[in-house]
Amino acid sequence: MILIFKFALLFSFGIFILPKKWKYALGLALHILLIVSTGNWALNALMIGTQTISLDIATWSGPIQLVIDPLSAYFMLIINLICFCGILYAAGYLKPYMPKKRSVFISLHLFSFLWLHGAMLLVTSMRDGIAFLLAWELMSLFSFILVIFEAQKESTLKTGINYLLQMHLGFALIMISFLIAANQTGELSFAGVAKYFTQYNNAPLFLLFFAGFGIKAGFIPLHSWLPRAHPAAPSHVSGVMSGVMIKMGIYGIFRVVSLLQNDLMTIGIIVLAVGVVSGLLGVIMAIMQHDLKKLLAYHSIENIGIIGIGIGVGILGKAIGDDYLMILGLAGALLHNLNHALFKSLLFFTAGNIFYATHTVNMDSLGGLVNKMKYTSTAFLIGALAISGIPPFNGFISEFLIYSGILHHLPAATFWMSLVGVAAVLGLVLIGGLCIYCFTKAFGMSFLGTRRSEQHHLVEEVPPFMLFPAVLIIGLILFIGLRSAFFGEAVINILQQLTNVSTVGITPEIVHSLTAVSNINILLIIVMGVVFGVRTWQQRRVKVEQRPTWGCGYSAGDFRHQYTPTSYADSLRQLVDPLIDYTRHYKSFTEKEIFPPPKTFHTESKDLVEEKTVLSWVHLLVKYLPKAGVAQSGLINHYLIYPLIFLVLIGLLTILNIM
Amino acid sequence: MLSLVLILLACIYFPGVIVKVKAFFSGRKGPGILQPWSDIFRLLKKGSVYSTSSSFIFQIGASVYFSTVVIAALFVPFQETTALVSFNGDFVLFAYLLGLGRFLIILSALDVSSGFEGMGANREAFYSMLIEPAFFILLGALAMFTGYTSFHDIFASLHYHNYFSGIIAIIAGYVLANITLVETSRLPVDDPLTHLELTMVHEVMVLDHSGFDLGIIKTANNLKFVLFSSLSANCFIPQSLDLSLRIAIFLVLQVFFAGGIGWLESFRARNKMAMNAQYILSVSAIAMILIFVVIIIKNRI
Numbered sequence A: 001m002i003l004i005f006k007f008a009l010l011f012s013f014g015i016f017i018l019p020k021k022w023k024y025a026l027g028l029a030l031h032i033l034l035i036v037s038t039g040n041w042a043l044n045a046l047m048i049g050t051q052t053i054s055l056d057i058a059t060w061s062g063p064i065q066l067v068i069d070p071l072s073a074y075f076m077l078i079i080n081l082i083c084f085c086g087i088l089y090a091a092g093y094l095k096p097y098m099p100k101k102r103s104v105f106i107s108l109h110l111f112s113f114l115w116l117h118g119a120m121l122l123v124t125s126m127r128d129g130i131a132f133l134l135a136w137e138l139m140s141l142f143s144f145i146l147v148i149f150e151a152q153k154e155s156t157l158k159t160g161i162n163y164l165l166q167m168h169l170g171f172a173l174i175m176i177s178f179l180i181a182a183n184q185t186g187e188l189s190f191a192g193v194a195k196y197f198t199q200y201n202n203a204p205l206f207l208l209f210f211a212g213f214g215i216k217a218g219f220i221p222l223h224s225w226l227p228r229a230h231p232a233a234p235s236h237v238s239g240v241m242s243g244v245m246i247k248m249g250i251y252g253i254f255r256v257v258s259l260l261q262n263d264l265m266t267i268g269i270i271v272l273a274v275g276v277v278s279g280l281l282g283v284i285m286a287i288m289q290h291d292l293k294k295l296l297a298y299h300s301i302e303n304i305g306i307i308g309i310g311i312g313v314g315i316l317g318k319a320i321g322d323d324y325l326m327i328l329g330l331a332g333a334l335l336h337n338l339n340h341a342l343f344k345s346l347l348f349f350t351a352g353n354i355f356y357a358t359h360t361v362n363m364d365s366l367g368g369l370v371n372k373m374k375y376t377s378t379a380f381l382i383g384a385l386a387i388s389g390i391p392p393f394n395g396f397i398s399e400f401l402i403y404s405g406i407l408h409h410l411p412a413a414t415f416w417m418s419l420v421g422v423a424a425v426l427g428l429v430l431i432g433g434l435c436i437y438c439f440t441k442a443f444g445m446s447f448l449g450t451r452r453s454e455q456h457h458l459v460e461e462v463p464p465f466m467l468f469p470a471v472l473i474i475g476l477i478l479f480i481g482l483r484s485a486f487f488g489e490a491v492i493n494i495l496q497q498l499t500n501v502s503t504v505g506i507t508p509e510i511v512h513s514l515t516a517v518s519n520i521n522i523l524l525i526i527v528m529g530v531v532f533g534v535r536t537w538q539q540r541r542v543k544v545e546q547r548p549t550w551g552c553g554y555s556a557g558d559f560r561h562q563y564t565p566t567s568y569a570d571s572l573r574q575l576v577d578p579l580i581d582y583t584r585h586y587k588s589f590t591e592k593e594i595f596p597p598p599k600t601f602h603t604e605s606k607d608l609v610e611e612k613t614v615l616s617w618v619h620l621l622v623k624y625l626p627k628a629g630v631a632q633s634g635l636i637n638h639y640l641i642y643p644l645i646f647l648v649l650i651g652l653l654t655i656l657n658i659m
Numbered sequence B: 001m002l003s004l005v006l007i008l009l010a011c012i013y014f015p016g017v018i019v020k021v022k023a024f025f026s027g028r029k030g031p032g033i034l035q036p037w038s039d040i041f042r043l044l045k046k047g048s049v050y051s052t053s054s055s056f057i058f059q060i061g062a063s064v065y066f067s068t069v070v071i072a073a074l075f076v077p078f079q080e081t082t083a084l085v086s087f088n089g090d091f092v093l094f095a096y097l098l099g100l101g102r103f104l105i106i107l108s109a110l111d112v113s114s115g116f117e118g119m120g121a122n123r124e125a126f127y128s129m130l131i132e133p134a135f136f137i138l139l140g141a142l143a144m145f146t147g148y149t150s151f152h153d154i155f156a157s158l159h160y161h162n163y164f165s166g167i168i169a170i171i172a173g174y175v176l177a178n179i180t181l182v183e184t185s186r187l188p189v190d191d192p193l194t195h196l197e198l199t200m201v202h203e204v205m206v207l208d209h210s211g212f213d214l215g216i217i218k219t220a221n222n223l224k225f226v227l228f229s230s231l232s233a234n235c236f237i238p239q240s241l242d243l244s245l246r247i248a249i250f251l252v253l254q255v256f257f258a259g260g261i262g263w264l265e266s267f268r269a270r271n272k273m274a275m276n277a278q279y280i281l282s283v284s285a286i287a288m289i290l291i292f293v294v295i296i297i298k299n300r301i
Helices: A002-017 A020-047 A070-093 A103-125 A129-150 A154-185 A190-199 A202-217 A226-232 A235-257 A264-288 A292-320 A323-358 A374-387 A394-412 A415-447 A464-482 A484-499 A507-541 A565-575 A608-631 A636-656 B002-025 B035-045 B056-073 B090-111 B115-146 B151-157 B165-183 B211-236 B243-267 B273-297
Strands: A051-059 A062-068 A544-547 A580-585 A602-607 B048-051
Touching: A002 A020, A002 A051, A002 A103, A020 A051, A020 A062, A020 A070, A020 A103, A062 A070, A062 A103, A070 A103, A070 A235, A070 A323, A070 A464, A070 A484, A103 A129, A103 A235, A129 A154, A129 A190, A129 A226, A129 A235, A154 A190, A154 A202, A154 A226, A190 A202, A202 A235, A202 A264, A226 A235, A226 A292, A235 A292, A235 A323, A264 A292, A264 A415, A264 A565, A264 A580, A264 A602, A292 A323, A292 A394, A292 A415, A323 A374, A323 A394, A323 A464, A323 A484, A374 A394, A374 A415, A374 A464, A374 B090, A394 A415, A394 A464, A394 A484, A394 A507, A394 B090, A394 B115, A415 A565, A415 B090, A415 B115, A415 B273, A464 A484, A464 A507, A484 A507, A507 B056, A507 B090, A507 B211, A565 B115, A565 B273, A580 A608, A602 A608, B002 B035, B002 B211, B002 B243, B035 B211, B048 B056, B048 B211, B056 B090, B056 B211, B090 B115, B090 B151, B090 B211, B115 B151, B115 B165, B115 B273, B151 B211, B165 B211, B165 B243, B165 B273, B211 B243
Parallel strands: A544 B048
Antiparallel strands: A051 A062, A580 A602
16 A cells, blocks of 8 residues: 555656646546555544554654554545545546646646645644654645646736745744744654643643644634635635645644643633634625635635634533533534535535636626526535535534534533633524525525626536536535434544543434434435425426516516625625725716716725734835845945855854854 | 424414404404415415526425425424424524525525515525524523423423523513514514515515415415414423413413514514614524523522
């Protein structure tokens, strides 16, 4: 297996050599090799126990070990699944680009996709600090190359550089955290971090880790790369990035959380608060978007928020010694990783289908696709229902686990814990309600009604092989929804091995609830089938007609009379106005305009958090950094003085022994 | 099982009583108690007209909505007799199931590409998003008070707890009654009888539904009404009484609920559209008060 793994990574360079039409085939084959080898390890790790594989590549701290415990295995399986769907989807999505793009760009793209897959697998299995950071860096670099696939557009390139910078900020934070631990314990690895946690206060180091991993995961206020990078990247890349790559941040947080020893209360409250804020602001910002992929990107933040709520609740459970709360909070978060990976990649793939068919993802000009793209719209609908946490799909199951944990704790909660519990429930409920609001908008505006702008070309369903990954994912979404007890038990087992908490009293109770949920889901599907059957039977016996929509007596309406994304979001906008910087560009009619020319109307909302946290610094830099341009005089004698000054300074510091 | 029978029984006369009471206050004789149901049965037999811009979403929307409400009916208990479905955290599924129905009915409204129905869809999504927290805070407070997390356990033990049960039950019943009004789109949030499409919420969403679909939507609405008012009634009926007496009280209470709604709709003007958000949030605020009452009663401060 180790040979297959190495072989796959080594032969990836072959993508550059092969002729254009064989590149994809080789890429796919290598992906499958990666999946086979690591999938095998992961399954072994889940069934038998932690696997340790030596990679025979030495660093100074000995050969690199792949350590695959159940947590790693779980994430590995998710990575393999989504990357597989991603590469399958890429076959169709890249087709229009094949003749246009130069061969080397296609190779670079496929190569990076494979290496992103490999790097993520390595991230989950590295325990040594250096190796982990190396894998982490590989993951960031290759995803950067994937994001700038359409680098001929200036905005895409800019977004890519923004992304690269932010990833390195995160990288630096994680590295510093490792170094702090190593400085005190002498071990640059997760074991060193564990040792550090037993000896010192946990909160400062954990928060440093949380910030570093949080940038990757996209917790607010560290999220600002996300809504830029996802829309810029091609859809199969956005699907994989949003589905699994941001989960690597969550993986890191899980890994560190499992090592925590003290300060749990503080850490738990902070993580929970960040989770609730990310969830709420994420979905509110999502509702304000016009761009479908940007909307989905904000939803990633929202779902990361839900995961954050689960983790926060879990840490609090550990803090107060309530195992039930801890296990269910973490289990909900862990299962939501899988769930989100499934429905988010499904949504990005279907958004990609829309782009493929209409060349736009701006909801202002979409609409009426449902009759032309029946399968795509069904897939999107299922994704939308799942992400809103609606039964019988999978999103509900993970949210239900978190709810169950909190509700179980409430009766015995202290004053503060009951307030925290109510806040967490409120957060989840509001996120759920807003999600319905958002996805009725996303689906309604993109697929329903009639097209919201003049149609320029024929829109038709994408080729079947672009729908195949969607079918695979929908199957799994339904499977989790209808066999939830199996998955609930699985994640609880993983957590049991990670935290060494006895789950004897917890598993049967939650399995009972989840079995009931799944049975209800099955019953629901049956009842829906029966009702629809009766309806079909009734329709066959009566007269059924097609008429124009009832326009309240006015029959000359056209597509402009429909609701638009802006108007649909308006009632919420009035409520959350202080949170979003909303501007409306419109000149009203003046008295003199007897024959007014066509008017345009344009609204936009800014991300205030980004504005205040990131951009305000950037603006300051942009303002003051040019002042340093004085030094760039263009005279060679000036430039020779600089190294001299530097050398003198270094000399002085050495002589005076200051550093 | 008993609860389901009672709900179906109450369902029969509930809409009729509302109509009758409203007719009484406006000085008319009004139709018979069963007239709303005979209207629905007529609809179920009628042909349908579909909008030319509608799609399969419109075709399945009403059926899904109806099915979710039917399934949700299995969750509602009657006092200590078990509901057909009961497990820990069942009310979470109850609320999210209704969410599924709402999702599809909103989409069916958007499917016909009418500005009016878009308006209704938008309002429905907005108001239901605002009312959801009230339901969860309320159930959270009841779970905190009784120590259980399923509908059945909560209502079975609500009245046996201690002297304070009465206070809790009354506030809870009041909040539930308010939730009922919002969830089922009645006054003061939405006026089902208004004839101006611009100001409707639920009714405008189903403007283009006809025949069988409209019939099952109306059935589902009635059922949903009784579901919520049954939850509310569970809070009000004292448990120490004999079961048959309690059944009688339940059925009479439902008449009172329906009558109350008829009375409310005859004398109260609807809220201004812009005020609805505040009104709905105030229900959540009252539910929040309940949380603090429970915290104080349980000596958690």
